[in-house]
Amino acid sequence: MKLTALALRNIERNFKKYAMYFFSLSFSVFTAYSFLALLQNEQVSMAFAYDTRYSAMLSTFGIIIMVFVMFFLISSNNSFIKARKKEISTYALFGMENGKIGRLLFMETMIVGIAALLVGITSGIFFSKLTAMILLDITMASYTGYISFFIDFPAIYITAMTFLIIFAVMGLAGFRVISKFELADLFIADKMSEGRSKGSILLLILSVILIGTGYFLAFFGSPRVVVISSIPILLLVISGTYLFFWGGLPKVLSLLKSNKSSYYKGVNLISTAAFSHRMKSIGSLMATIAVLSAVATTAIATGFTLYTNLEKNTYDMLAYDLSYRDGDPSIKEDVYAIFKKHNIENIELYTADRYTAQVGISISGLDNDEAGALFGKEEQFIVYSQSVYNQLTELSKNDAKPVEISSGEAVYLGFYYFPESYLKQILGQKLLLPSDTVKVTATAKNKVASFGDRHSIILNDADFDRLLKAGDFSIISEGQQSAGAMTIINYEKALSSHQLNQDLYQLLHDKTKGLTLAYFHYTEGLEVFGLVCFIGFFMSAVFILMTASLLFFKQVMAAEEEQHQYKMLRKIGMDAHTEKQVITKRLFPVFLVPLAVGILHSVFAMKTADTVVFSNLIPVENTYLTVLAFSAIMYGVYAVVYGIFYFITKGQYSKIVK
Amino acid sequence: MQILKVENISKIYGDKKNARQYRAIKSISFEVKEGEFIGVMGASGSGKTTLLNILGSIDKPTNGRFMMGGKDIATLSKKQLAKHRMENIGFIFQNYNLLETMTLKENIILPLALRGTGVREMEEKVFSLAKDLGIIEVLEKYPYEVSGGEQQRAAACRALITNPKMILADEPTGNLDSKSGKELLDLLTYINKEYKATILMVTHDVFAASYCQKILFIRDGEIYNELHAGENKKQFFDAIIDVMSVLGGEVR
Ligand SMILES: Nc1ncnc2c1ncn2[C@@H]1O[C@H](COP(=O)(O)OP(=O)(O)O)[C@@H](O)[C@H]1O
Numbered sequence: 001m002k003l004t005a006l007a008l009r010n011i012e013r014n015f016k017k018y019a020m021y022f023f024s025l026s027f028s029v030f031t032a033y034s035f036l037a038l039l040q041n042e043q044v045s046m047a048f049a050y051d052t053r054y055s056a057m058l059s060t061f062g063i064i065i066m067v068f069v070m071f072f073l074i075s076s077n078n079s080f081i082k083a084r085k086k087e088i089s090t091y092a093l094f095g096m097e098n099g100k101i102g103r104l105l106f107m108e109t110m111i112v113g114i115a116a117l118l119v120g121i122t123s124g125i126f127f128s129k130l131t132a133m134i135l136l137d138i139t140m141a142s143y144t145g146y147i148s149f150f151i152d153f154p155a156i157y158i159t160a161m162t163f164l165i166i167f168a169v170m171g172l173a174g175f176r177v178i179s180k181f182e183l184a185d186l187f188i189a190d191k192m193s194e195g196r197s198k199g200s201i202l203l204l205i206l207s208v209i210l211i212g213t214g215y216f217l218a219f220f221g222s223p224r225v226v227v228i229s230s231i232p233i234l235l236l237v238i239s240g241t242y243l244f245f246w247g248g249l250p251k252v253l254s255l256l257k258s259n260k261s262s263y264y265k266g267v268n269l270i271s272t273a274a275f276s277h278r279m280k281s282i283g284s285l286m287a288t289i290a291v292l293s294a295v296a297t298t299a300i301a302t303g304f305t306l307y308t309n310l311e312k313n314t315y316d317m318l319a320y321d322l323s324y325r326d327g328d329p330s331i332k333e334d335v336y337a338i339f340k341k342h343n344i345e346n347i348e349l350y351t352a353d354r355y356t357a358q359v360g361i362s363i364s365g366l367d368n369d370e371a372g373a374l375f376g377k378e379e380q381f382i383v384y385s386q387s388v389y390n391q392l393t394e395l396s397k398n399d400a401k402p403v404e405i406s407s408g409e410a411v412y413l414g415f416y417y418f419p420e421s422y423l424k425q426i427l428g429q430k431l432l433l434p435s436d437t438v439k440v441t442a443t444a445k446n447k448v449a450s451f452g453d454r455h456s457i458i459l460n461d462a463d464f465d466r467l468l469k470a471g472d473f474s475i476i477s478e479g480q481q482s483a484g485a486m487t488i489i490n491y492e493k494a495l496s497s498h499q500l501n502q503d504l505y506q507l508l509h510d511k512t513k514g515l516t517l518a519y520f521h522y523t524e525g526l527e528v529f530g531l532v533c534f535i536g537f538f539m540s541a542v543f544i545l546m547t548a549s550l551l552f553f554k555q556v557m558a559a560e561e562e563q564h565q566y567k568m569l570r571k572i573g574m575d576a577h578t579e580k581q582v583i584t585k586r587l588f589p590v591f592l593v594p595l596a597v598g599i600l601h602s603v604f605a606m607k608t609a610d611t612v613v614f615s616n617l618i619p620v621e622n623t624y625l626t627v628l629a630f631s632a633i634m635y636g637v638y639a640v641v642y643g644i645f646y647f648i649t650k651g652q653y654s655k656i657v658k
Numbered sequence: 659m660q661i662l663k664v665e666n667i668s669k670i671y672g673d674k675k676n677a678r679q680y681r682a683i684k685s686i687s688f689e690v691k692e693g694e695f696i697g698v699m700g701a702s703g704s705g706k707t708t709l710l711n712i713l714g715s716i717d718k719p720t721n722g723r724f725m726m727g728g729k730d731i732a733t734l735s736k737k738q739l740a741k742h743r744m745e746n747i748g749f750i751f752q753n754y755n756l757l758e759t760m761t762l763k764e765n766i767i768l769p770l771a772l773r774g775t776g777v778r779e780m781e782e783k784v785f786s787l788a789k790d791l792g793i794i795e796v797l798e799k800y801p802y803e804v805s806g807g808e809q810q811r812a813a814a815c816r817a818l819i820t821n822p823k824m825i826l827a828d829e830p831t832g833n834l835d836s837k838s839g840k841e842l843l844d845l846l847t848y849i850n851k852e853y854k855a856t857i858l859m860v861t862h863d864v865f866a867a868s869y870c871q872k873i874l875f876i877r878d879g880e881i882y883n884e885l886h887a888g889e890n891k892k893q894f895f896d897a898i899i900d901v902m903s904v905l906g907g908e909v910r
């Protein structure tokens with residue numbers, strides 16, 4: 001009973017110190033609850049549970065968050081206990097046994113923990129509607145905006161139980177920390193370095209080489225190299241980063257120190273010495289911040305770019321709201337009936353015949369090239385006449401351009417996913433049709449037919465008619481190529497009416513071939529990239545707040561130990577102005593360096609993402625700069641949050657050392 | 659030559675309007691000449707530390723003046739005080755108070771670094787001092803890597819490096835065993851002789867005090883008595899014990 005009173009009094013006395021602690025605990029609880037509640041939410045689970053990919057994504061995300069929360073809580077707790085060394089030693093001096101001090105700390109942890117649990121869950125409940133709304137709004141095309149306010153009891157139960165266990169573990173971890181304290185240690189405030197390391201030139205060079213190699217591969221590697229080595233790149237850069245913070249940065253500091261004329265200035269001397277004194281204890285945290293901020297930023301920026309480009313991307317690939325091949329002509333009556341039922345009036349419908357031709361190609365030097373695999377000696381080509389093709393570009397919702405072809409010439413259209421380098425191979429080559437030869441004078445990606453055709457050509461109308469009569473073309477599908485009539489339809493509400501698209505799908509998917517609906521592509525993209533964005537934002541928010549508060553705790557802890565140094569420095573003539581400068585120089589790098597390294601990483605990580613995702617998987621143009629611009633905003637936000645924490649930390653630090 | 663002149667200084671702790679104000683120093687006047695090694699003695703709570711803090715300009719007197727180098731230090735602004743401290747005063751603390759984040763060398767040059775002295779000058783001063791005090795071999799080590807005696811000498815170097823007008827030491831032997839205590843006193847005596855340093859040492863240790871040339875005894879914030887060392891060290895020692903037994907300080 002007396003112990004509880006003492007615990008409560010301690011909290012009251014050190015309210016400011018506890019406030020940060022309390023804030024981070026509450027935030028952890030809030031995070032966990034929000035996430036669990038989100039998983040339980042009816043609308044959300046309806047939206048995502050049907051696809052195992054999504055539920056896998058969400059649960060993986062959940063596990064990552066929990067591991068992170070755990071890591072964060074335990075290390076902040078340890079810092080917190082260390083920050084209170086003096087207080088604890090006073091108890092020990094008054095004859096309180098270690099066991100009892102441990103119980104006192106346990107009690108305090110539990111009191112703060114339970115309060116944090118209440119606040120965290122309550123705010124979680126208040127925000128649950130908002131988080132669910134945001135998630136659904138960004139992931140669903142047909143989401144109408146209504147969501148019920150809900151209190152999720154299983155989520156409350158799980159959160160409460162989990163955190164009670166975590167808090168208990170934290171409380172018990174306190175015992176371990178205390179039992180490692182020697183009373184004498186407690187009074188000799190940190191005479192021993194926490195592992196000042198001189199660093200090693202070898203590690204510095206090695207880390208630079210590792211990171212540099214990673215950067216080099218990411219930046220200058222061909223798409224194929226980047227795709228194959230994306231995991232090695234990641235490993236190179238991550239290991240390089242940790243080595244840098246463990247051994248390289250200390251070396252940089254000691255190099256700075258060897259430049260006597262700048263190091264032996266009062267402010268530099270004090271702050272650099274103090275910073276390198278703590279290097280080891282904070283190195284891993286800084287490296288983790290650098291790596292995670294780069295990963296998070298890249299993921300979000302990539303997801304977000306995809307997300308915002310989704311509509312354009314959909315039509316780049318599919319061109320129309322709906323397209324299919326073959327099918328009985330009479331089915332169009334049923335299609336019109338469906339539009340009528342849904343009151344859709346603006347409709348464009350177009351049907352064209354598609355032919356295949358057997359084309360001989362003789363390109364020298366193809367065998368030893370990547371493109372060699374694509375162009376055999378003979379290939380099936382889809383053939384369009386210029387007027388049909390131009391009609392298609394007219395109707396397409398992307399930027400496919402009409403063509404103007406002279407007699408004896410042809411425009412080659414490659415599969416949408418072919419890289420530009422493949423297309424160049426065939427430019428200027430001769431194509432041997434059974435009764436004539438045409439020359440390829442231009443090439444483009446096929447943006448008007450999404451039936452997976454590898455090779456297509458467009459011919460001048462007169463050439464086309466002549467060769468058709470000569471029997472060079474066939475309307476029957478052969479091999480990989482898909483000839484036959486194609487029908488395309490554009491209509492109102494194509495991307496927003498779920499029921500309309502569903503009805504069309506029901507009608508057509510059995511009776512036609514190669515059916516594509518922009519709506520389904522679009523909504524799936526929304527779900528995936530929306531989810532990626534959401535998870536990314538959620539995770540970054542959690543991550544940034546937690547790492548920032550960890551830095552805060554570590555610095556406050558350091559302040560307790562550095563207090564007597566400032567006292568002494570003042571006596572030997574450090575004035576208030578110099579003291580301010582010292583504190584700034586002492587703390588600023590702690591926040592700045594990891595962020596700066598993270599930014600640098602992102603610049604290159606973004607390039608990898610750009611190569612892998614945008615140039616190879618989902619082509620979007622000029623993405624690198626867009627993504628960089630977007631991530632600049634994200635880093636702006638990071639910088640602001642870190643800045644706020646920096647000032648809070650500085651304030652608290654200055655107060656403690658005063 | 660006189661370097662410090664204290665005139666009627668007093669120190670009152672607590673709010674002036676507050677009834678619970680406490681006069682730690684009532685009215686003290688004395689002078690210090692260049693090259694003197696002065697002891698300040700008195701019972702615990704008599705105001706020794708308060709006096710020393712005022713002389714070291716860490717604290718301001720409530721009333722009175724004290725002149726150093728022709729200036730009334732009590733009237734200086736905070737910034738000027740810091741500068742004054744840096745230029746004119748060297749401190750030797752209990753527990754040496756070296757920064758554990760720095761090597762001995764860095765600790766020693768710290769006061770000069772804060773002044774913005776050039777690297778060459780610093781290096782020269784460090785080496786001549788360190789050589790003289792015998793710590794040249796351990797200059798690049800950190801405080802926890804060297805012996806207590808070496809830390810002590812490093813602290814002395816730090817106090818000396820600015821050529822201060824006066825070195826202040828508040829119970830420097832308070833936490834030391836008798837052997838290291840004696841070492842420190844010998845060191846102070848050496849500094850006093852060789853560097854002509856003016857030293858003012860607060861102590862309530864009779865043995866430590868017997869190293870001084872002159873001792874001021876303080877009781878309840880006032881100077882009670884003053885003793886000068888004579889030819890005979892034993893006599894001086896006995897005289898100190900006599901005064902201290904009247905003052906009620908513990909005699910060791
Ligand atoms: N900051 C302060 N506020 C109020 N009273 C103080 C303060 N510092 C010292 N005192 C009081 O002034 C008196 C003299 O203290 P001090 O100079 O430290 O004594 P000494 O060093 O001789 O033991 C003591 O009674 C002490 O309680």
Ligand SMILES: [Mg+2]
Pocket residue numbers: 706707708
């Ligand atoms: Mg005292």
